[in-house]
Amino acid sequence: MLSPHELATLMLLNSHERRIESLDPDVLALRRYELVEVHELRGGVAALQISARGRDLLKRLGMDARRLNR
Template identity: 55%
Template sequence: MLSHHELATLLLFRDATLRFEEFDPDVLALCRYELVEVRGRDPRGSTLELTTRGRDLLRRLHLDGSDALQ
């Protein structure tokens, strides 16, 4: 089960314009749950993004940013 901090971090990934620290405890947990993955590293930091599993979880929670609830 995700903590409220992990769920909030997952929601921030939905908007994907922010940079995240790869070693943040909440990000590490999301990686462990295979909801987020590291896509690459560069001098500015790591590129992290939602996995298919992460997008599916947000969709099931109706938190994927779609207009499905309107």
């Protein structure tokens, strides 16, 4: 079960409102639940991306990224 902070972090990642650090405790928990993935970019910069499992969870919660970006 996700904490309110973890769910809020997933929602922030979905909305692209702000940059979140990959070592944030809530991001680490989301990675452990396989809801978020970290991709290394050039220069050692980490990019966070919601996984298919995370997108499915958001969709079930009515927070589908396609609907939010309209």
